[in-house]
Amino acid sequence: MAVAKAETVIExxxxxxxxxxxxxxxxxxxxPRERLIEEELALRFGVNRHVIRQALMDLETIGLVTRQKNxxxxxxxxxxxxxxxxxxxxxxLERKAAELIPLPTPPEVVARLKDxxxxxxxxxxxxxxxxxxRLNLLxxxxxFAACGNPHLADAIQHFALKAxxxxxxxxxxxxxxxxxxxxxxxxxxxxxxxxxxxxxxLAVEHIIPSRDAYLETYRRRFGKAxxxxx
Amino acid sequence: MAVAKAETVIExxxxxxxxxxxxxxxxxxxxPRERLIEEELALRFGVNRHVIRQALMDLETIGLVTRQKNxxxxxxxxxxxxxxxxxxxxxxLERKAAELIPLPTPPEVVARLKDxxxxxxxxxxxxxxxxxxRLNLLxxxxxFAACGNPHLADAIQHFALKAxxxxxxxxxxxxxxxxxxxxxxxxxxxxxxxxxxxxxxLAVEHIIPSRDAYLETYRRRFGKAxxxxx
DNA sequence: GTACAGATCATTGTCAACAATAAAGTCGAC
DNA sequence: GTCGACTTTATTGTTGACAATGATCTGTAC
Numbered sequence: 209m210a211v212a213k214a215e216t217v218i219e220x221x222x223x224x225x226x227x228x229x230x231x232x233x234x235x236x237x238x239x240p241r242e243r244l245i246e247e248e249l250a251l252r253f254g255v256n257r258h259v260i261r262q263a264l265m266d267l268e269t270i271g272l273v274t275r276q277k278n279x280x281x282x283x284x285x286x287x288x289x290x291x292x293x294x295x296x297x298x299x300x301l302e303r304k305a306a307e308l309i310p311l312p313t314p315p316e317v318v319a320r321l322k323d324x325x326x327x328x329x330x331x332x333x334x335x336x337x338x339x340x341x342r343l344n345l346l347x348x349x350x351x352f353a354a355c356g357n358p359h360l361a362d363a364i365q366h367f368a369l370k371a372x373x374x375x376x377x378x379x380x381x382x383x384x385x386x387x388x389x390x391x392x393x394x395x396x397x398x399x400x401x402x403x404x405x406x407x408x409x410l411a412v413e414h415i416i417p418s419r420d421a422y423l424e425t426y427r428r429r430f431g432k433a434x435x436x437x438x
Numbered sequence: 439m440a441v442a443k444a445e446t447v448i449e450x451x452x453x454x455x456x457x458x459x460x461x462x463x464x465x466x467x468x469x470p471r472e473r474l475i476e477e478e479l480a481l482r483f484g485v486n487r488h489v490i491r492q493a494l495m496d497l498e499t500i501g502l503v504t505r506q507k508n509x510x511x512x513x514x515x516x517x518x519x520x521x522x523x524x525x526x527x528x529x530x531l532e533r534k535a536a537e538l539i540p541l542p543t544p545p546e547v548v549a550r551l552k553d554x555x556x557x558x559x560x561x562x563x564x565x566x567x568x569x570x571x572r573l574n575l576l577x578x579x580x581x582f583a584a585c586g587n588p589h590l591a592d593a594i595q596h597f598a599l600k601a602x603x604x605x606x607x608x609x610x611x612x613x614x615x616x617x618x619x620x621x622x623x624x625x626x627x628x629x630x631x632x633x634x635x636x637x638x639x640l641a642v643e644h645i646i647p648s649r650d651a652y653l654e655t656y657r658r659r660f661g662k663a664x665x666x667x668x
Numbered sequence: 669g670t671a672c673a674g675a676t677c678a679t680t681g682t683c684a685a686c687a688a689t690a691a692a693g694t695c696g697a698c
Numbered sequence: 699g700t701c702g703a704c705t706t707t708a709t710t711g712t713t714g715a716c717a718a719t720g721a722t723c724t725g726t727a728c
Contacts, residue, residue, distance in 0.1 A: 245708090245709070245710095246709075246710070247708095247709075247710095256682070256683060256684090257683095257684095257710095258682070258683075259682090261710090261711090262495075265492075265495075266499070269496070269499055277689085277710085277711085278688075278689045278690060278709080278710055278711070279689090279690070279691090279709085279710080280709065280710065290589070293587040293588065293589045293590065294589050296587060296589075296590065297531075297587070297589050297590050297593060300530065300531070300534050300590075301527075301530070304530050357523040357526060357527070358523065359520070359523045359524050359526075359527050359597075359600070360523065360526065360527050360530075363527060363593060363596075363597075366593075367589075367593075370589070475678090475679070475680095476679075476680070477678095477679075477680095486712070486713065486714090487680095487713095487714095488712070488713075489712090491680085491681090507680080507681085507719085508679075508680055508681070508718075508719045508720060509679085509680080509719090509720070509721090510679065510680065669728105670727105670728090671726105671727090671728090672725105672726090672727085672728105673724100673725090673726090673727105674723105674724085674725085674726100675722105675723085675724075675725095676721100676722080676723070676724090677720105677721080677722070677723085678719105678720090678721075678722085679718105679719085679720080679721090680717105680718085680719075680720095681716105681717080681718070681719085682715105682716085682717070682718090683714105683715090683716080683717090684713105684714100684715095684716105685712105685713090685714095685715100686711105686712085686713080686714105687710105687711080687712070687713090688709105688710085688711070688712090689708105689709085689710075689711085690707105690708090690709080690710090691706105691707085691708075691709090692705100692706080692707070692708085693704105693705085693706070693707085694703105694704080694705075694706085695702105695703090695704080695705090696701105696702095696703090696704100697700105697701090697702090697703105698699105698700090698701090698702105
């Protein structure tokens with residue numbers, strides 16, 4: 209990874225580190241199969257090795273990295289089967305949540321979503337990828353939290369995170385990004401209008417392009433068969 | 439908790455400890471709101487405090503315990519809303535999995551399920567509650583793993599674990615246990631017959647009694663309103 | 669007798685040193 | 699030159715000691 213001096217990290221909590229690493233993985237700054245060495249990361253973030261350790265364990269339970277005893281952690285390599293399966297669960301959960309969101313949606317929720325959407329769009333225009341990542345995450349979190357079932361919302365969040373490895377391959381695509389942002393705006397409009405049918409349809413369709421882009425990329429890169437190797 | 443001498447634990451891995459604690463929680467040996475003190479547990483299991491620490495963090499991410507900084511961990515207290523929400527997700531996931539299980543089911547899967555079911559039944563007759571717990575878990579795990587989507591199966595496992603706090607209140611009820619065991623046998627029969635309709639129906643209905651028993655118990659104990667307090 | 673301040677105790681959080689393991693490199697034999 | 703055993707190095711795993719925090723108890727003033 210070759211990082212020289214410590215980045216200043218406001219908080220040294222494992223959660224914060226884990227989030228930063230998630231971001232690095234999602235943005236493709238750390239690639240699948242890349243090793244994550246505890247001491248290196250400790251140096252980079254300027255924290256104790258135990259904090260890193262904890263963060264890596266967290267990432268393991270999320271499913272973003274794999275760890276082998278005495279061998280260390282590496283970014284997980286998702287096969288096309290994995291991606292298809294993960295997205296199948298995402299579709300199931302997110303459809304359900306979209307069906308549960310109360311219509312008309314409380315105005316403060318709509319207001320918050322509009323605000324996030326706007327900032328997301330601005331970050332995209334400015335090319336601030338880290339912020340794009342965070343605001344996209346926040347939009348989805350806020351949107352699905354509105355379903356009223358926190359446990360369902362958690363599960364959705366969980367699977368969105370899992371999918372981030374897949375998204376790393378396609379995160380640079382400006383066309384996909386533009387489309388995603390437009391669809392966010394559209395979803396908010398459906399909330400306001402109380403259009404359940406279109407809301408559910410779009411919530412489900414919204415995540416498909418990044419899945420297909422991943423599958424396409426993978427196919428081109430490694431051939432048709434899913435030579436998993438893990 | 440009042441435990442005097444160390445129980446011999448074969449392996450000292452955090453995962454093993456976490457499983458043991460899950461069991462204790464599910465069987466009602468540790469009650470909601472009860473504090474889990476690291477050093478006590480370390481003594482009890484005869485392992486280092488760090489191992490306990492890790493196990494408690496794992497249980498936190500599962501959702502069985504809550505932890506507050508510098509205050510420690512306690513078994514989570516599920517409100518009726520929590521239980522209803524958790525079971526709603528379980529229904530969603532388990533229905534989907536039941537729809538995906540290939541029919542006819544591979545004979546080795548059926549054979550494994552029959553074996554587990556039989557041992558489960560025997561453990562119930564013998565009053566071996568710990569084994570009943572484990573074999574019940576194993577049955578469900580094996581059953582849903584057959585759906586072919588490991589990520590879906592994981593999520594199901596995850597939510598089944600979350601629900602274990604709720605089950606602790608009703609785990610002693612022999613009628614519920616008897617019914618559960620009979621239904622397991624029935625599910626296997628449907629697999630063999632290739633009866634999708636009944637399979638899905640039963641898979642969904644199967645978990646409802648323990649939910650309703652919990653809600654009923656909670657209502658009787660604390661009154662109709664869900665005075666959460668947590 | 670009640671409320672506040674201080675002291676004491678119980679408990680968790682952090683760290684740095686050491687042990688254990690796996691990988692890489694080196695040497696010698698054939 | 700290549701295979702295998704040995705040595706060295708890189709990396710993770712484990713432990714115990716100490717620091718920090720929050721809870722509890724005690725005593726005193728009013």
